[in-house]
Amino acid sequence: MTRVIAVAGAGGPSGRAAVRRLAAAGAVVAAADADPARLDACVAHVGDDGTVEGQVVDLLDAEATRAWLDDVVARHGRLDGVVHLVGGWRGGKGLTTEALDHWATLEPLLVRTLQHTSLAAQRALVESGGRFVVVSAAGAGAPTAGNAAYAAAKAAAEAWTLALAHAFGRADGDAAATILVVKALLDDAMRAARPDAAFDGFTHVDDLAETIAGLWDRPSAELNGERLWLTPQP
Numbered sequence: 001m002t003r004v005i006a007v008a009g010a011g012g013p014s015g016r017a018a019v020r021r022l023a024a025a026g027a028v029v030a031a032a033d034a035d036p037a038r039l040d041a042c043v044a045h046v047g048d049d050g051t052v053e054g055q056v057v058d059l060l061d062a063e064a065t066r067a068w069l070d071d072v073v074a075r076h077g078r079l080d081g082v083v084h085l086v087g088g089w090r091g092g093k094g095l096t097t098e099a100l101d102h103w104a105t106l107e108p109l110l111v112r113t114l115q116h117t118s119l120a121a122q123r124a125l126v127e128s129g130g131r132f133v134v135v136s137a138a139g140a141g142a143p144t145a146g147n148a149a150y151a152a153a154k155a156a157a158e159a160w161t162l163a164l165a166h167a168f169g170r171a172d173g174d175a176a177a178t179i180l181v182v183k184a185l186l187d188d189a190m191r192a193a194r195p196d197a198a199f200d201g202f203t204h205v206d207d208l209a210e211t212i213a214g215l216w217d218r219p220s221a222e223l224n225g226e227r228l229w230l231t232p233q234p
Helices: 013-024 036-046 062-076 098-128 145-170 188-193 205-217
Strands: 004-008 028-033 051-056 081-084 131-137 176-182 226-229
Touching: 004 013, 004 062, 004 098, 013 028, 013 036, 013 051, 013 205, 028 036, 028 062, 036 051, 062 098, 081 098, 081 205, 098 131, 098 145, 131 145, 131 205, 145 176, 176 205
Parallel strands: 004 028, 004 081, 028 051, 081 131, 131 176, 176 226
Antiparallel strands: none
């Protein structure tokens, strides 16, 4: 059986790594990003190693998100997974009114896109016993004054994902919603820009992609409603 997996936020470094790894594993990957140039680069990054369908989608538009995933299901007959990799970061020096501006930027990116993709995919994932995965940050459980908006948005995204896990559990099937927790993500461009930096506790996007690809080989009882730590747990 060929798995059909949607990757939201495919144009970023973690998205490109996940798309390439999933395609190499034999999945049909439906890659979405709001930026056409980033999406084109993602598809080109895969080359001829797998089947990737790129679609420009504004995931802040609930109807457009549903139309994208409904079309994937209509054409392939199933949806086996959704990988949510829409990212963003804002921080400051303290808890000030600036944090409200940061929240206004981060809440749509980190929370609303997650809500739209999960609601659009929920039924299909229940039917297929699929996987829904989101990447969170260790800071969600240990917010700092300067990181308040980011931590709050990540915590909200975690809460929504845990609610989805509860819905999957009530459906009495094999679908699972999982949170992958990192300190921060690292890619080759970051390492090249700072070759002497230690990046202690960071997770390389290729390692993240490897973990994501392995979720379909694990039973849902190990994954549904679980936080899987890819950095040392405090």
